[in-house]
Amino acid sequence: NRLENVLASAELGSGYQEVLLCNRLDRVIEGSRSNLVVCLKGKWLTPELSTSGIQGVVRAWLLDELPGLIEEASIPYKALCDAQAMFLCNSKVGIVPVLQ
Secondary structure, X not given: OXXXXXXXXHXXXXXXXXXXXXXXXXXXXXEOOOEEEEEEOOEEXXXXXXXXXXXXXXXXXXXXXXXXXXXXXXXXXXXXXXXXXXXXXXXXXXXXXXXX
């Protein structure tokens, strides 16, 4: 059931394409319609999803096809302010860079 994702998407303001979802510990889980990959301190990370979130097709492909390049990690929401780069991905849009 992806009710939380649908409800979060409904809250998007004008001009926004995606909203990020966090768990109760303020760790990033995913976007409402996508998975997140972020570069922090020179390492590419994607949220660890063992307890929540959708392990998307593109995310799985990236982890399988680029072993060691992208690691799963617990990512605090506030750490995103220090990101050097990030992108969102899903099977519909592919890989989309986050610009702001």
